[in-house]
Amino acid sequence: MQKHNFSAGPCILPQSVFRKAADALIDYNGIGLSIIEISHRSKEFVEVMERARSLAISHLGLEGKGYKALFLQGGASMQFLMVAYNLLQDKAGYLNTGTWSTKAIKEAKLFGDLVEVASSKDQNFNYIPKGYEIPSGLDYLHLTSNNTIFGTQIKDLPQTDASLVCDMSSDIFSREMDFSKFDLIYAGAQKNMGPAGTTLVVVKEDILGKVSRTIPSMLDYQVHLGKDSMFNTPAVFAVYTSMLTLEWLEQQGGVSAVEKINNDKAALLYGEIDRNPLFKGFVADAADRSTMNATFTINDDAQADRFNALWQEAGINGLNGHRSVGGYRASMYNALPLSSVQVLVDVMQEFERTA
Numbered sequence: 144m145q146k147h148n149f150s151a152g153p154c155i156l157p158q159s160v161f162r163k164a165a166d167a168l169i170d171y172n173g174i175g176l177s178i179i180e181i182s183h184r185s186k187e188f189v190e191v192m193e194r195a196r197s198l199a200i201s202h203l204g205l206e207g208k209g210y211k212a213l214f215l216q217g218g219a220s221m222q223f224l225m226v227a228y229n230l231l232q233d234k235a236g237y238l239n240t241g242t243w244s245t246k247a248i249k250e251a252k253l254f255g256d257l258v259e260v261a262s263s264k265d266q267n268f269n270y271i272p273k274g275y276e277i278p279s280g281l282d283y284l285h286l287t288s289n290n291t292i293f294g295t296q297i298k299d300l301p302q303t304d305a306s307l308v309c310d311m312s313s314d315i316f317s318r319e320m321d322f323s324k325f326d327l328i329y330a331g332a333q334k335n336m337g338p339a340g341t342t343l344v345v346v347k348e349d350i351l352g353k354v355s356r357t358i359p360s361m362l363d364y365q366v367h368l369g370k371d372s373m374f375n376t377p378a379v380f381a382v383y384t385s386m387l388t389l390e391w392l393e394q395q396g397g398v399s400a401v402e403k404i405n406n407d408k409a410a411l412l413y414g415e416i417d418r419n420p421l422f423k424g425f426v427a428d429a430a431d432r433s434t435m436n437a438t439f440t441i442n443d444d445a446q447a448d449r450f451n452a453l454w455q456e457a458g459i460n461g462l463n464g465h466r467s468v469g470g471y472r473a474s475m476y477n478a479l480p481l482s483s484v485q486v487l488v489d490v491m492q493e494f495e496r497t498a
């Protein structure tokens with residue numbers, strides 16, 4: 144039986160993408176060769192890379208605005224240091240909204256001065272700080288748009304003249320926004336785009352080349368751009384599968400269409416969390432709740448075994464919360480259908496009825 148997969152990452156992708164990727168592993172488009180046994184310089188793969196890059200830019204509405212997309216390796220974690228290596232000259236600002244922001248801060252500190260403009264650490268990151276001062280003269284301000292572990296999401300961008308850099312690993316392509324407000328966006332593929340192994344970087348070209356340090360080739364965005372994201376062998380299968388997901392997204396009607404469904408899914412689940420007296424949402428202010436990762440706890444821990452048995456029997460996978468929050472986390476990425484959220488809500492109601 145196919146599971147209802149609420150896993151936080153790696154996570155659900157569209158079934159049609161799994162099938163096409165599986166076919167391509169055996170025989171890519173009928174050429175008698177697997178996608179993973181042909182040269183990355185072949186006409187076939189160069190087309191895949193170019194299509195993935197251009198779909199990423201068009202889904203973000205950034206065509207003709209000076210942006211380029213790269214598919215790099217090393218995960219979003221590598222971007223924590225690459226961003227600073229390439230952009231941090233004197234001082235950068237970081238908004239600390241969780242584990243991933245904290246890790247980004249740790250790496251960037253190796254390269255220059257950092258200002259933590261605000262932090263929600265005092266409340267175990269269960270809210271998004273607001274109304275904080277942003278100093279002028281920053282090389283950039285780094286944000287984490289969606290905090291995968293804690294279930295918070297930035298809804299309104301801070302007002303600043305600093306260049307914005309954003310880790311969008313867990314909500315890229317899930318909602319519309321004016322993405323031209325950002326100079327650099329990065330996202331590990333494995334949350335909403337593809338298998339683990341590649342990281343999308345979308346960068347405005349004219350912000351590069353301004354730091355005085357020497358950057359090793361593999362960590363230099365300009366080197367990767369100069370080689371059309373083929374400076375070294377890319378993660379061919381991960382890029383191909385990401386391209387399939389971006390094509391699927393186009394067939395769904397693009398980001399605006401999936402955003403509506405994502406909002407419906409989130410409304411359904413948060414509605415039940417708020418209504419059901421046996422559960423409590425983790426995020427303090429409803430306005431900060433993530434549409435991608437809903438975190439909640441059960442009020443009576445002694446009932447946890449009974450709830451766990453119910454959702455497992457219903458074919459639900461991946462509902463356990465991250466160890467730093469506990470409780471439960473339902474990740475509702477683009478490929479998760481509304482019907483799977485309904486199954487979870489039904490289980491929560493049955494749990495209440497049989498209490």
Ligand SMILES: *Cc1c(COP(=O)(O)O)cnc(C)c1O
Binds near residue numbers: 221290310
């Ligand atoms: C998962 C995640 C990361 C880490 O990604 P890796 O590809 O494992 O390095 C970073 N930031 C956010 C917001 C994430 O959700």
